[in-house]
Amino acid sequence: MISRGSEWHRWEPHIHAPGTVLNNQFGSANPWGEYLSSLEKLTPQIEAIAVTDYYVTDTYEEFLRHKAAGRLPGVKLIFPNIELRLDVAAKSGFVNIHLLVSPEDPEHLSEVKRLLKRLQFPAFNDNFDCTREELIKLGKRADQSIIDDEAALRHGATQFKVNFNLLRKVFHESEWAKKNILIAVAGGSGDGTSGLRQAADATVRQEIEKFAHIIFSSSLSQREFWLGLRPGMTAADLRSRYDGCKPCLHGSDSHNQQSVGQPVDNRFSWIKGGLEFDSLRQACIDPEGRAYVGEVPPRTAMPSQVISHVRIDDADWLTTPDIPLNPGLVAIIGARGSGKTALADIIAAGCEAISPFGWSADEAISPSFLARARQLLGDASTTLSWGGGAEITRSLDGRDANGHLSFPRARYLSQQFVEELCSAKGVSDGLVEEIERVIFDSHSPDDRDGAIDFAELRDQLTARFQQAREREAGALEDISSRIATELEKEGLVAALTTQVAQKKKLIADYNADLAKLVVKGTEAHVNRHTELSQVAQSLRSKIQSFGNQRRTYEALQDEVRSMRATRAPEMLRQARERHSNSGLSDQQWDDFLLVYKGDVDEGLASYIKWADGEVRKLNGIAPPLGDPNVPLIDGATDLSKLPLAPIAAEMTRLEALFSADKIVRDQYTTLAARIAQENTALQVLESRLADAVGAEARRKALQAERNDTYGRVFDAIINEQNALASLYEPLMARLAASSGTLKKLSFSVRRIADVESWGTIAEEELLDRRKAGPFYGRGSLIKAAIQELKAAWETGSAPEVQEAMTSFMEKYSKDLLTHAPYVQSQQTEFRAWSKQFAHWLFGTDHLTVRYEISYDGVDIRKLSPGTRGIVLLLLYLALDDADDRPLIIDQPEENLDPKSVFDELVSLFIAAKAKRQVIMVTHNANLVINTDADQIIVAASGPNVDGGLPPITYISGGLENEEIRQSVCEILEGGTTAFQERARRLRVRLDR
Incomplete structure (x- = not known):
């Protein structure tokens, strides 16, 4: 027995035929010929017909005779629909109820007639049975003018009303009826239960609908109600009040040739299952999945993405x-x-869905049939036929697999693949990668900007902000270094002030000593020498300044050469790497090479030449020596106009006149030179002091700039966070609107502040925790940072982070400095430490933007292997909408308990099979029965064969097939006796 199992077929559950007891409008001239021809020509074709008549089965029996004569070749199932009228008044007439009788019992006609005979209608001081003979008697008693039996039958049928309570009693007392009859009731307002609108009829209506298995209605609102999809009436409510959900079906109710098989608005009835009465029973068990009213049946996977046949x-x-x-x-x-796995492997091989690693797996340990049987397969091959007409053949030993033009036409979740992705060893990188692939596929091609995978799309969205963060972080370090320098200068104000005062006193002392060396009568020479010395000092300072400028120009020349040769080309290369998607040509990129705006080479050369010229002018040329008593510079000459050389020569001449004593002259010369040196040193100190005095203002300006830069770092971090959130937005929105198992899966993007590592760096490397103070002891700084900064770092806006850091600094900066390992007098060490400290304090390396994937509130990395398996199946069954290829799964229930399978997976498989073909190997009854699998393939193998494979046999069908149901019970439940015994011991009622 090999069939495709449960497929959609058009059924006609309510159609009358020529000779129907009431309202027969089929005409008298060969009505059956025209009637049967109309049925045979219908599109879509009717394959199952419930021949309807009032109280009797005459037209059904006639229908069977025509079928036996070769008519209606496309109709595979014919069964009687016996229409009864209850003694319950509806809006127009009485409520109609239908007995749909299974034809599987060869004695079904005699049995149903025996059942109907037990229904009695009291009238004329007598009781009339619901049989053809008794209905004729009732008709003649009601209208004594009727002589013809057929006319009496029709009239009797109009009089006979079935008592609902009696019908229910008779049905429940008959084991045959409960096994072979399904009850349908009209749901309309005319002759259906909707016509019972009075409050007093509410209970009667509920009891009738509770008794029924099927509702005859084509109304969408009625269908939604009976499936538990309407507000205020859930499936649980239906189970409580009406014994469960019920299928809605609709027939043409034809009473004339024109309406044969033509319901209003093409509201055809579709039943999923084989063409057997048990399919109708299955529809009562799973009305949403197996019964439908509409012009076409529900669509499933695209035909081109369906494997229709395996050979x-x-x-x-x-x-x-x-x-x-x-x-x-x-x-x-x-x-x-x-x-079982053999067939899954064979199908996957034909789909090119086995990876190279799978083909080369160790046959001794691999769970794959094809790997273990590799040496015994010979030239075996598989040919898959696809719904779109394609046909592909592949060898079962993998010799022609994974060619350069091949691609997987199905997704195969083999046992090995699932175990690898859901392994308990370490972080499930493979599972995360699969989730990222699904996220990537959830974006339309237009939104991917040319990215080929998740990582590339993520980098495209975040690279700009990561680069901005790096730039601002670098600027933050530079500013912090400058602040440290300014703080160091601030600390030097007092020392420099003292040094300046000391230097001034030293110079004054030297000048006093110099005055004592002056010989009487040479005062004028000394005064002149002092005047010249001051001018010479000024000139030497200028010459020194020009020398510094010249060296700076030479350093700039070196920098220009380095920039052109290495730095600018490297910066261009880095820019091209960061913006590889720009599409710019090499020639266009050349425009981005950094060049100097002006002619810096000529400028720097001219600056050096100018500095040399200024030095030469300031130095001047020494005059020739003459009479020592004759001044080299006239007293009226403006000394500020003279260069250094003549002034130095004149000073030397004057020094020779100070004393006849050579020793005194030498002392004077030495002391004068010392005074000149000290004056130079004083100028340097005064310059440094002025710089140090201005450090406070510069430091405050830099701190404000650093605060702004710190905010920009967080702007970049927050922008990166938002960019990542946009990446997950399509799935996040879908999950937010979902329910059940799918709602347990969530994606979040958040900032993570590793305060512990941030604080530990300071405690272990920067602060001396041995010193008495607020941060004495391990963890005290970390605790303060958690209280003051963590919330702002992780959830605050950029201004809020700035404010939090400012507050932290105001509160703790002095305390932190008390734990510095060096005092400020240790200038070199303290300077290095303060820079490190600033870099640490305003660093952001401890901040990361991370996306988290959670299931039921637990990070996916912390889930058990079984729960990871649920997440994996969530991906492929519910979220991977971009992939409509067949999904082949080998034992999805591995590592899961039966309740988890029922609670978490059943609904996923039900939803998935409506969108794509799903083929699974399973040992779990829930995944077969409660998913209402459309086709069940039962595998069986014979005894082992020496040197070969054991014979394997497959049978297949749907749950509506008794043989398949029996196999399911034997294999998955241990057999009927085992199942019932477990239920007995667990005290589970099985009476429904």
Whole structure:
């Protein structure tokens, strides 16, 4: 037995035929010929017909005779629909109720007639049974003018009303009826339960609808109500009040030739299942999945993405080489070692869905059938036929797999693949990567900006902000270094002030000493020498300044050469790497090479030449020596106009006149030179002091700038966070609107502040915690940072972070300095420490933007392997909308308990099979029965064969097939006796 299992077929559950007891409008001239021809020509074709008549089965029996004569070749199932009128008044007439009788029992006609005979109608001081003979009697008693039996039958049918309580009693007392009859009731307002609108009728209506298995209605609102999809009436409510959900069906209710099989607005009835009465029973169990009213049945996967048939050639170990496949959910079951995984592997091989690693797996330990049987497969091959017409053949030993033009036409979740992705060893990188792939696929191609995978798209969205963060962080370090320098200068004001005062006193003392060396009569020479010395000092300072400028120009020349040769080309290369998607040509990129705006080479050369010229002018040329008593510079000459050389020569001449004593002259010369040196040193100190005095203002300005830069760092971090959030937005929005298991999955993007590592760096490397103070001891700084900064770092805006850091600094900066390992007098050490401290304090390396994937509030990295398996299936079954290829899964229930399978996976498989073909190997009853699998393939293997594979046999069908149900019960439940015994011991009622 090999079939595709449960497929959609058009059923006609309510149609009358020529000769129907009431309202027969089919005409008298060969009505059956025209009637049958109309049925045979219908599109879409009717394949199952419930022949309807009032109280009797005459037209059904006539229908069978025509079928036996060769009519209606497309109709595979015919069964009686016996329409009864209850003694319950509706809006117009009485409520109609229908007995749909299974034709599987060869004695079903005699049995249903025996059942109907137990229904009695009291009238004329007598009781009339619901049989043809009794209805004729009732008709004649009601109208004594009627002589013809057929006329009496029709009139009796109009009089006979079935008592609802009696009907219910008779039905429940008959084991045959409960096994072979389904009750349908009209749901409309005319002759249906909707016509019972009075408050007093509410209970009667509920009891009738509770008794019924099927509602005859084409109304969408009624269908939603009976499926528990309407507000105020859930499926649980229906179970409590009406014994469960119920399928809505609709027939043409034809009473004339024109309406045969033509319901209003093409509201056809579709039943999913084989063409057997049990399919109708299955529709009562799963009304949402197996019954539908509409012009066409519900669509499933696209035909081109459905494997319609599997054929295995050159495999003498396979006794059933041809297997058709259902487009919905296919469940492969069987005992261990029966060939379940073999079929999944074979299908995956034909789909090119086995990876190179899978083909090369160690046959001794691999769970793959094809890997373990590699040496025994020979030339076996598989041919897959696809719904779109394609046909592909592949060898089962993998010799022609994974060619350069091949691509997987299905996704195969083999046992090995699932184990790797859901392993408990370490972080599930593979699972995270699969989640990222689904996230990437959830974006339309237009939104991907040319990215080929998740990582590239993520980098495209965040690279700009990461680069901005790096730039601002670098600027932050530079500013912090400058602040440290300014703080150091501030600390030098007092020392420099003292040094300046000391230097001034020293110079004054030297001048006093110099005055004591002056010989009487040479005072004028000394005064002249002092005047010249002051001018010379000024000139030497200028010459020194020009020398410094010249050296700076030479350093700039070196920098220009370095920039052109290495730095600018490297910066261009880095820019091209950061913006590789710009599409700019090499020539266009050349425009971005950094060049100097002006002719800096000529400028720097001219600056050096100018500085040299200024030095030469300031130095001047020494005059020739003459009479020592004759001044080299006239007293009226403006000394500020003279260069250094003549002034120095005149000073030397004057020094020779100060004393006849050579020793005194030498002392004077030395002391004068010392005074000149000290004056130079004093100028340097005064310059440094002025710089130090201005450090406070500069430091405050830099601190304000650093605060702004710190805010810009967080602007970049927050922008990166928002960019990542936009990446997940399509799935996040979908999850927010979902329910059930899917709602347990969540994505979040947040900032993480590793305060512990940030504080530990300071405590271990920067602060001396041995010193008495607020941060004495381990963890005290970390605690303060958690209280003052963590919330702002992780959730605050840029201004809020700035404010938090400012507050932290105002509160703790002095305390932190008390734990400095050096005092400020240790200038070199303190300077290095203060820079390190500033870099640490305003650093952001401890801040990361991270996305988290959680299930039921737990990070995916911390889930058990079983729960990771649920997340994996959530991805493929519910979220991976971009992938409509067949999904092949080998034992999805691994590592899960039965309740988790029922609670978490069943609904996923039900939803998935409506969108794509799903083929699964399973040992779990919930995944077969409660998902209402569309096709069940039962695998069985024979005894082992020496040097070969054991014979493997497959049978298949739907749950509506008794043989398949029995196999499911035997394999998955241990058999009927085992199932009932477990229920008995667990005290579970099985009476429904």
